[in-house]
Amino acid sequence: MEMTARMLEMTPGIRMRSDRALLACIDACFECAQVCTLCANACLQERMVAMLRQCIRLNLDCADVCDATGRVLSRVGPHGTRMARTMVEACAIACEECARECEQHADVHEHCRLCAEACRRCERACRALLAS
Amino acid sequence: MEMTARMLEMTPGIRMRSDRALLACIDACFECAQVCTLCANACLQERMVAMLRQCIRLNLDCADVCDATGRVLSRVGPHGTRMARTMVEACAIACEECARECEQHADVHEHCRLCAEACRRCERACRALLAS
Amino acid sequence: MEMTARMLEMTPGIRMRSDRALLACIDACFECAQVCTLCANACLQERMVAMLRQCIRLNLDCADVCDATGRVLSRVGPHGTRMARTMVEACAIACEECARECEQHADVHEHCRLCAEACRRCERACRALLAS
Amino acid sequence: MEMTARMLEMTPGIRMRSDRALLACIDACFECAQVCTLCANACLQERMVAMLRQCIRLNLDCADVCDATGRVLSRVGPHGTRMARTMVEACAIACEECARECEQHADVHEHCRLCAEACRRCERACRALLAS
Numbered sequence: 001m002e003m004t005a006r007m008l009e010m011t012p013g014i015r016m017r018s019d020r021a022l023l024a025c026i027d028a029c030f031e032c033a034q035v036c037t038l039c040a041n042a043c044l045q046e047r048m049v050a051m052l053r054q055c056i057r058l059n060l061d062c063a064d065v066c067d068a069t070g071r072v073l074s075r076v077g078p079h080g081t082r083m084a085r086t087m088v089e090a091c092a093i094a095c096e097e098c099a100r101e102c103e104q105h106a107d108v109h110e111h112c113r114l115c116a117e118a119c120r121r122c123e124r125a126c127r128a129l130l131a132s
Numbered sequence: 133m134e135m136t137a138r139m140l141e142m143t144p145g146i147r148m149r150s151d152r153a154l155l156a157c158i159d160a161c162f163e164c165a166q167v168c169t170l171c172a173n174a175c176l177q178e179r180m181v182a183m184l185r186q187c188i189r190l191n192l193d194c195a196d197v198c199d200a201t202g203r204v205l206s207r208v209g210p211h212g213t214r215m216a217r218t219m220v221e222a223c224a225i226a227c228e229e230c231a232r233e234c235e236q237h238a239d240v241h242e243h244c245r246l247c248a249e250a251c252r253r254c255e256r257a258c259r260a261l262l263a264s
Numbered sequence: 265m266e267m268t269a270r271m272l273e274m275t276p277g278i279r280m281r282s283d284r285a286l287l288a289c290i291d292a293c294f295e296c297a298q299v300c301t302l303c304a305n306a307c308l309q310e311r312m313v314a315m316l317r318q319c320i321r322l323n324l325d326c327a328d329v330c331d332a333t334g335r336v337l338s339r340v341g342p343h344g345t346r347m348a349r350t351m352v353e354a355c356a357i358a359c360e361e362c363a364r365e366c367e368q369h370a371d372v373h374e375h376c377r378l379c380a381e382a383c384r385r386c387e388r389a390c391r392a393l394l395a396s
Numbered sequence: 397m398e399m400t401a402r403m404l405e406m407t408p409g410i411r412m413r414s415d416r417a418l419l420a421c422i423d424a425c426f427e428c429a430q431v432c433t434l435c436a437n438a439c440l441q442e443r444m445v446a447m448l449r450q451c452i453r454l455n456l457d458c459a460d461v462c463d464a465t466g467r468v469l470s471r472v473g474p475h476g477t478r479m480a481r482t483m484v485e486a487c488a489i490a491c492e493e494c495a496r497e498c499e500q501h502a503d504v505h506e507h508c509r510l511c512a513e514a515c516r517r518c519e520r521a522c523r524a525l526l527a528s
Contacts, residue, residue, distance in 0.1 A: 002164070003163070003167055003170075003246065003250070004170065006246060007167060007170035007171065007174060007246060007247075008170065008247075009172040009242040009245065010174055010241070010242045011170070011173060011177055012174070012177040012178055012179070013177045013309065026166075030162065031135070031165050034135070034136070034140060034158075034162050034202070034206070035135055036201055037207075038135075038136065038139035038140065038206050038210045038371055039139065040263055040324075041143060041207045041321070042139060042142055042143040042144070044320060044321065045143050045144040045145045045317070046144055047144070047314075049313055049314050050313050050314060053309070053313065056308060057305070057310055058195070059306065059472050060133060060304075060324075060471060061467075061468050061469075061471060062465045063497075064467045064468060065464055065468065066487070067199070067460075067464070068460045068461055068463065068464035070166070070427075071169055071456075071457075071460045072457050072460060072461065073175060074166070074169045074170050075169075075173045075344075075453050075456060075457060082487060082493070083457065083461070083487055083489040083490045083493055084457075086482065086486035086489055087452075087461065087486045087490075089482055090479060090482035090483045090485075090486050093478055093479040093482055094479045097434055097478070103412065103517055109142070110142045111139055111142040111143065114135065114138060114139060114142075115139075118135070118230070118433065158449060172456075173453070176284075176449055176453065177449070180444075181445055181446050182443075182446060182451065183380075185440055185441070185445065186328065189339050189437070189440065192339060192436075192456075193335075193336050193339060193347065196331075196332045196335045196336060197332055197347070197351065199332070200328045200329055200331070200332035201492060202330065203324075203325075204325050204327045204328060207321050207324060207325060214357055214361070215325065215354060216330070217351065217359045218353055218354035218357055219329065219354045219358075221316040221350055221354075222347060222350035222351045222353075222463050225346055225347040225350055226351075227348045229347055229374055231348070249360050267427070267430070267431055267434075267510065267514070268430070268434065271431060271434035271435065271438060271507055271510070271511075272434065272503070272508045272509060274438055274507040274510075275434070275437060275438040275441050275507065276438070276441040276442055276443070279439045290430075294426065294430050298399070298400070298422075298426050298470070299403060299467070301467055301470045301471075302400065302403035302404065302407070302470050303401075305407060305470060305471045306403060306406055306407040306408070309407055309408040309409045310408055311408070322409075331463070334430070335433055338430070338433045338434050338436045338437060339433075340419065354474060364505055373406070374406045375403055375406040375407065378399065378402060378403060378406075382399070
């Protein structure tokens with residue numbers, strides 16, 4: 001959201017105000033955490049919940065990892081680059097694993113299709129940040 | 133975001149698909165959690181950090197309460213109304229307390245001005261949900 | 265844990281160092297959050313997962329509310345009493361709702377029995393803090 | 397805590413019931429998250445808060461990463477090994493960075509000394525799990 005950019009712009013000592021990749025990744029992380037939380041709940045309500053066990057677990061994992069990564073990146077600065085980098089790697093993998101599982105249910109469950117899309121967006125945002 | 137509406141619409145057994153107040157509150161909670169996390173960090177970087185202690189604490193509290201409220205509301209259904217209701221009350225108070233503190237620094241710190249606005253939006257969304 | 269007491273004792277400006285009810289509540293909140301996370305996962309792995317939907321949802325809610333309450337209470341001080349109080353009320357209700365559901369499965373699922381016990385401990389710790 | 401062992405023992409399909417390294421790591425993660433949250437708050441209350449900025453930031457980062465790692469490990473099973481592994485690596489680095497900073501203030505601030513110890517315990521538990 002535009003808010004992230006405006007808040008980071010006003011943070012003293014942060015020189016990454018023009019860092020599009022960072023901003024995009026923070027927003028993608030928080031969006032993905034929210035969508036995965038909703039997808040876990042939707043899966044839990046499905047009649048065939050027994051088939052969706054792994055999907056629910058990966059949704060919950062992905063929500064937790066994305067949320068922590070979004071928080072860590074919101075505080076990123078001159079310090080902590082090594083840890084933040086490894087968190088972004090973990091986040092890219094969490095999104096990839098969750099997307100792959102959700103994609104298998106995308107034809108049947110529309111919420112899985114939307115969730116897979118959010119995970120792929122976040123995965124791309126993480127990889128773009130790692131490459132920058 | 134539109135995503136919240138689309139995800140809840142597809143959740144089996146949820147009859148509140150047309151509940152604008154719920155959707156608006158979920159999004160306001162997650163937005164406010166994110167903005168408060170960024171404001172806590174910006175305050176921490178300010179030269180006059182010693183004057184902003186209470187602001188940082190209320191930012192951290194508000195971020196945690198908004199995040200938990202957003203997650204609980206994402207799972208809301210026929211159950212748990214009493215707990216969800218009390219969480220929304222706690223969230224409205226957390227937002228009000230944080231906004232009141234941030235408003236005192238709004239002239240000096242632009243991030244506090246923006247944060248106070250996000251807190252007031254979330255407070256209103258919580259009160260609208262409680263009234264509905 | 266003893267750590268909570270030692271950490272709070274060393275926090276400047278906190279006069280509640282002898283507040284047994286606060287310390288007990290912080291620890292009970294974090295313990296309950298952890299046990300509920302484990303119970304949600306154990307329920308998800310059960311063959312009869314479809315019967316445990318509500319239990320899983322209440323586990324996830326209770327984990328989120330307990331975690332946020334534990335964090336808020338860790339920062340409690342001269343400020344914020346009204347919000348902290350409402351959070352502790354929400355936490356007591358979350359624990360009560362989760363315990364009541366888990367108790368229904370306690371004969372069949374040992375993890376639900378243990379989880380109900382942790383929820384009841386946390387509920388009592390919350391009510392003791394509210395009464396103090 | 398003993399609870400973690402008992403809960404995981406009762407989780408269907410988990411064969412790691414005898415996995416001491418996993419159990420120790422889950423508990424160390426949740427303990428470290430709690431201690432880092434308390435240390436961030438204690439640092440914020442110190443008269444010399446301006447000297448403790450980086451310490452507070454690393455405390456908050458470490459608390460978020462430890463909490464997410466503890467949750468992910470609580471759900472670990474036949475799936476997701478690659479992501480869980482990278483999270484444990486990120487957690488070991490977060491603990492190491494936070495411990496190193498806290499150790500610089502350990503002579504002056506007893507809460508930093510205790511926090512550094514909790515971080516080093518968690519770092520060791522993470523590395524022991526990665527080695528197993």
